Amino acid sequence: MTSAPPIATYFQHLSEGRFMIQRSASTGEWVFYPRIIAPRTGATDLEWVEPSGLGTVYAATVKRVKPPAKNISIAIVELDEGPRLMTHVQAMRAEEVFIGMRVRAKVVDGPDEDKIVVFEADRAE
Amino acid sequence: MTRGEHLRGKTAFVGAATFGCGESPGYTAIELAAEAARLAIADAGLTPSQIDGLFICLPSDFFSGLTIAEYLGIRPAMTNNSRTGGSAFLTHAEWAMLALDAGLIDHALICYGSNQRTGAGKLVSAQMPSLFEAPYHPNNPVASYALAASRHMYEFGTTSEQLASVAVAARQWANLNPEAFRRGPLSTDDVLATRLVADPLHVGDCCLVTDGAAAVVMTRADRAKDLQKIPVALLGAASATWHFEIAQLADLTVSAAKESGQRAFAQAGLTPADIDVVNLYDAFTINTILFLEDLGFCPKGEGGPFVASGQIGPGGSLPVNTNGGGLSFCHPGMYGLFTIVESIRQLRGEGGDRQVSGAKLALAHGNGGTLSSQATCILGLPETV
Numbered sequence: 001m002t003s004a005p006p007i008a009t010y011f012q013h014l015s016e017g018r019f020m021i022q023r024s025a026s027t028g029e030w031v032f033y034p035r036i037i038a039p040r041t042g043a044t045d046l047e048w049v050e051p052s053g054l055g056t057v058y059a060a061t062v063k064r065v066k067p068p069a070k071n072i073s074i075a076i077v078e079l080d081e082g083p084r085l086m087t088h089v090q091a092m093r094a095e096e097v098f099i100g101m102r103v104r105a106k107v108v109d110g111p112d113e114d115k116i117v118v119f120e121a122d123r124a125e
Numbered sequence: 126m127t128r129g130e131h132l133r134g135k136t137a138f139v140g141a142a143t144f145g146c147g148e149s150p151g152y153t154a155i156e157l158a159a160e161a162a163r164l165a166i167a168d169a170g171l172t173p174s175q176i177d178g179l180f181i182c183l184p185s186d187f188f189s190g191l192t193i194a195e196y197l198g199i200r201p202a203m204t205n206n207s208r209t210g211g212s213a214f215l216t217h218a219e220w221a222m223l224a225l226d227a228g229l230i231d232h233a234l235i236c237y238g239s240n241q242r243t244g245a246g247k248l249v250s251a252q253m254p255s256l257f258e259a260p261y262h263p264n265n266p267v268a269s270y271a272l273a274a275s276r277h278m279y280e281f282g283t284t285s286e287q288l289a290s291v292a293v294a295a296r297q298w299a300n301l302n303p304e305a306f307r308r309g310p311l312s313t314d315d316v317l318a319t320r321l322v323a324d325p326l327h328v329g330d331c332c333l334v335t336d337g338a339a340a341v342v343m344t345r346a347d348r349a350k351d352l353q354k355i356p357v358a359l360l361g362a363a364s365a366t367w368h369f370e371i372a373q374l375a376d377l378t379v380s381a382a383k384e385s386g387q388r389a390f391a392q393a394g395l396t397p398a399d400i401d402v403v404n405l406y407d408a409f410t411i412n413t414i415l416f417l418e419d420l421g422f423c424p425k426g427e428g429g430p431f432v433a434s435g436q437i438g439p440g441g442s443l444p445v446n447t448n449g450g451g452l453s454f455c456h457p458g459m460y461g462l463f464t465i466v467e468s469i470r471q472l473r474g475e476g477g478d479r480q481v482s483g484a485k486l487a488l489a490h491g492n493g494g495t496l497s498s499q500a501t502c503i504l505g506l507p508e509t510v
Contacts, residue, residue, distance in 0.1 A: 007256060033257045059279075059377050061271035062324040063264045074263045074323070076272055076372045086258050086372045095324070099279040116260045 006034035009048065014115045017107045019053065021083060022046040032083035053105040054122060055079040062094045073097045077119050079105075091120040129363070129392040134510035136222045137349035137356035140169030140342030141469040146455035147306040149336040150243040154183050157338035157457075158238030159196050165340035170353035171232060176342070178203045178230035180217035184239050184249040184458045193236065203230050208251065210493020211406050212364065214339075214462035215500035219362035221343050231344060235465075238338030239457035248334055249458055252494060255370045264323055267331055267409065269371035269495035271323035274411040276377035278325060280426065283414065285325050287429035289316035291410035292329050292452050294438035299449025301439060301479035306335050307453040330410040332451035332460070339462040341469065346510070357469045358510045360395065360486075363388030364500035371495045378426075382419035382490060382499040389501040390421070395486065397421040400503070402471045402481050403443060404464040405490040407450040413437070416490055417445070420501065444481045447471055461491030461500070468504045485509055 006022070010033070013020040022031040024043040031038050031046060038046060055077040063072040073094035078084045089097040090108075103119035110116035142164030145157045158181065166173055179201040183189035190206035203224055209216055214235050221233035241249040254265065263269065277283045290313055299305035316329035349356035365381035365388070368374045390396060397420060405416045414428035422443060423431040431437075437445035448454040448467040455463065468487035470476055486509055489502045 033255075059272040059276045060324075061268055061275055061326075062321070063262075063268060064321045064323065072262075074261060074268045074272070076377075084372050086261055086263065086370070088261055099275060110260045111262060112260055114260060 010034040011114055019105050019107050019117045020048045021051050023049045030081040030083050032085055051079050051081045055103050057099050057101045058084055060097045060099055077103055088118045090118045127391040132222055132226055133360050133392055134358045135346055136225045136343050137346050137358045138341050138469050139344050139349050139352045139356050140165040141466045142168055142340050143466055144338045146304055146337035147335050148243050152240055154238045154240050155192055155196055158236045161338035161340035162234055162236040165342050169342040173197045173199050175232050176234045177201050178221055178224055178233035180205045180235040182206050182208045182213040209498035211459040211461040212491035212493035212498045212500040215491040215502050216364045218502050222359055222362050225345050233343040236340035237462045240336045241458050242334050242336045258370050266495055267326055268323045270409040270411055271326045272371055273377045274325050280378055283429035286313050287433045288330055288410040289313040290433040291413045292316045295446050295450040295452035297438045298447050298479055299453035302449050305449040305454045306333055326409055332408045332456040335455040335457050337455040337457035339466045341465055355473050357472045358505050360505045361389035361393030361503040366498045369497050380415050380419050380496045380499055382416050385499040385501040386420035389503050393503040400486050400488045401484040402487040403445045404467045406460050406492040407446055407452050447479050464489035472506050
């Protein structure tokens with residue numbers, strides 16, 4: 001069993017500006033979202049690890065909103081470590097986000113109380 | 126041995142009804158469901174007090190089994206208001222099949238009703254956003270299906286025109302169904318000219334928001350032959366769940382319909398080539414493409430060209446959603462039960478102008494959540510048992 005409640009721990013990390021996910025020490029599998037046990041294997045030896053932050057857009061849509069507000073990117077990013085998450089790809093027009101593009105994670109203030117993980121085009125590659 | 130093979134044809138649908146499809150101002154969801162239930166029970170030649178198995182799931186009443194039992198004045202031995210989203214009613218048929226075959230109940234009622242159009246003016250859903258989706262405020266459910274569509278386009282070259290052709294076929298069927306809410310000419314250009322909601326899905330790719338209710342009655346085959354309508358046998362019923370939120374689906378181009386379909390076909394001892402009519406939950410145009418592929422009616426990735434070929438519309442080789450579907454007939458929230466009702470009507474020959482000539486075998490398929498829960502029922506005329 002992990003030592004602290006996984007979801008609370010995840011958001012605590014985020015509030016400190018850190019994007020942390022879990023990995024099973026025994027199987028090496030990365031896990032997101034945070035869980036008490038690893039999916040499929042049931043492994044309980046999940047540890048908090050900082051992923052590379054790099055990933056690839058796996059699916060992408062544009063949430064169309066009424067002008068003058070800007071349309072919003074809703075995407076699923078696959079982390080290089082394997083897990084996927086829903087997110088925004090920011091710092092570009094939502095309509096220009098494309099599947100296969102390389103992105104890098106960034107922790108920013110969200111629209112609600114919690115910080116959120118978003119992604120931007122990875123210009124280093 | 127195939128799992129559930131011994132259940133093939135042991136139970137049958139003996140009553141079916143819809144009520145209040147489109148707009149039913151002033152009615153509550155329970156009133157709509159109860160009237161559909163009354164009509165289905167009467168269609169079977171039964172009375173409410175003979176119902177001893179009750180299956181229901183309403184958009185916002187989490188105790189709907191209790192509510193409708195009280196409302197109808199029945200005392201069911203089995204009450205089930207389990208919810209898996211819009212697929213719930215096909216899973217209800219699966220459970221009713223088991224309970225009937227086990228002799229725990231004799232007559233099962235499955236019913237649904239919603240006043241979401243005139244009551245709320247928008248989709249009413251009990252689905253709560255996950256902690257890991259909510260901070261991004263996706264315009265769900267459409268955003269999740271749009272993500273699946275984006276991946277299908279990326280992997281297989283599926284086009285917006287092909288998606289739109291699903292809505293066009295649905296409208297062509299609806300134009301033959303006097304009960305359909307949306308009727309009139311519709312072209313792919315018309316669909317593509319509607320507003321984008323979540324790329325690549327337009328308003329015209331999205332199901333309707335209507336009121337409506339449906340109900341069916343099931344019994345064992347030995348009892349069914351004594352009732353007043355042609356019994357429609359349940360030849361196979363199976364379900365599958367793979368995930369809840371869309372980001373957790375392993376491959377966005379493959380749904381759990383692949384498993385529910387395989388299991389249902391195995392139970393029924395049939396293949397997709399045997400099926401005369403398909404009624405599936407078309408919440409969005411991408412659903413029809415995904416489910417036709419996953420259920421085995423065309424190879425994975427070829428759903429786009431398949432639906433664009435005209436084969437699923439009136440006169441095509443595979444009639445799909447002959448009532449007009451959730452896209453043009455009605456969509457009162459959790460649509461699943463309507464796929465069973467339309468399958469029964471087609472097999473009974475009650476389809477009127479939209480009747481598929483000589484239909485003997487039908488497949489009904491329900492979807493719940495965001496491609497999350499899939500359930501498949503295969504129905505047949507007595508001669509197919």
